[in-house]
Amino acid sequence: MTQANGYAATAADAPLAPFHFERRALREHDVAxxxxxxxxxxSDLHTARGDWAGTIYPSLPGHEIVGRVSEVHPSVTRYKAGDIVAxxxxxxxxxxxxxxxxxFEQHCLNGATFxxxxxxxxxxDITLGGYSxxxxxxxxxxxxxxxxxxPAAAAPLLCAGITTWSxxxxxxxxxxxxxxxxxxxxxxxxGVKFAAAMGAEVVMITTSPEKGEDARRxxxxxxxISxxxxxxxxxxxxxxxILNTIPVGHDLHPYLGLLRREGVMIIVGAVEPLPPVHGGALIMGDKMVGGSLIGGIPATQEMLDFCGEKGVVADIEIIPIQQINEAWERMQKSDVKYRFVIDMASLREERAAA
Known part of the structure; x- marks a missing residue:
């Protein structure tokens, strides 16, 4: 086993704080x-704050990880030390x-390990994530x-990216x-970046006129303006x-009206109850509404390769891990364009100074 350091929450109302723990020794097919x-x-915030049922503490989030391979088990054939991976x-x-x-590993019938x-x-043992x-x-x-x-701007591709790409x-x-x-x-x-890179005509649908200039950028x-x-x-x-990324419950009917015959709306943002939908809004026009959960491993690699070819990455603000609680507060207020990314060098520097 190896000694590891990260930031974790010890309770739903506790701020993230330095946390020391052990990572497992390499098993067959493992990559460090x-x-x-x-x-x-x-999702990091919702899990740590107990907004979704089943949080186990200490909770150490993070699932948009980019790093460098340090060691592999002898059975590993896909990677070697020094590779940049995600x-x-x-x-x-x-x-x-x-x-x-x-x-479609995310839909594993026996339960994916997140x-x-x-x-x-x-x-x-309960898995501990990438804030480490x-x-x-x-x-x-x-x-x-x-x-x-x-690599920093690629990190959000591992959740925000695949969720919209899929x-x-x-x-x-x-x-x-x-x-x-x-x-x-x-x-x-x-979603805007991907749809544009795929060659579609892309329209941002928003309640905020001030977001128009940024959407065009x-x-x-x-x-x-909805x-x-x-x-x-x-x-x-x-x-x-229509790719619906609205993160809270909302009336779907105005958006269904925008769809042409056999049009499709996929919901990726609202992980909560939605108001009832009138069946006629679907039947008239042969329209479809569905959902999508992240993506499987093949789709995620396909997305990363597409991003490499097209130069698509997230718009990010890099922070030291010591600012994670403030970043969560800002994220709740939508005060970030458009994704925070933690530079883990800050964690190593903190440990070196301790």
Missing amino acids: IDILYCGVCH VGCMVDSCRECRECTAG TYNSPDRQTG DHIVVREEFVLRVPDSLD PLSRFKIGPGMKVGVAGLGGLGHM LGAHDVL TDKAAMAEARSSFDF
Whole structure:
């Protein structure tokens, strides 16, 4: 086993604070990774604060990880020491069920092992995430980061990126299609970038007119203000696809009205109850509403390779880990464009000074 350092919450009402723990010794197929950067996700805050049932304390979040391989088990064939790699929301699954063999490990029928707050499949120990100096992960759940990508700006791709890439890729978004992205935040800004890079006509759908200029900078071709009844009426039945990243429950009907015949809206943001939908809003026009949960390992590697080719990364603000509690407060206020990323050099410097 190795000694590890990170920041964890010891209770739902406790701030994140320095935490010392042990990482497992290398098992067969394991890769040890020195963490360079870790993105900050709303899921981190919700888990540590106990907003979702089942948080086990101490809770050490972080599932947008980019680092450098420090050591591999002799059985490992995919990576070697020195490689720049990434780890996302999962670190294991059964690898045998129909979902895993199809590349949808996030839907493992026997339960995926998530990067934090999840029981290890062999020991039952609760996983501890990327707000730490290193991590040990089975090689099948380690991803290769293209050399062309800035490793810090690539970190949010491991959750915000794959969450938006997965439905856009699944529905084959491309030239000749009109795509709406509802909500401009950590997810929405990646949705705009991806849809534009795929060649679609991209429209940012927002309640905030002041976000229009930034949406265009990110690649949107137009902006639709959802509270402008005249503009919404004019845009009726014109969208092929809407990526809905709005993070709270909301009325879907105004967005359904924007879809053309056989149009699709995929929800990736609202992990909470939604108001009822009138069946007629779906039946009239053969429209579809669905959801999407992150993405499997093959899709995540495909996304990273696409980002390497197209130069797509997140807009980030880098912080030292000592500012994580302030960053969480700002994130709750949407006071970041568009993703915080922790520079783990700050953690190593803190330990060296101790």
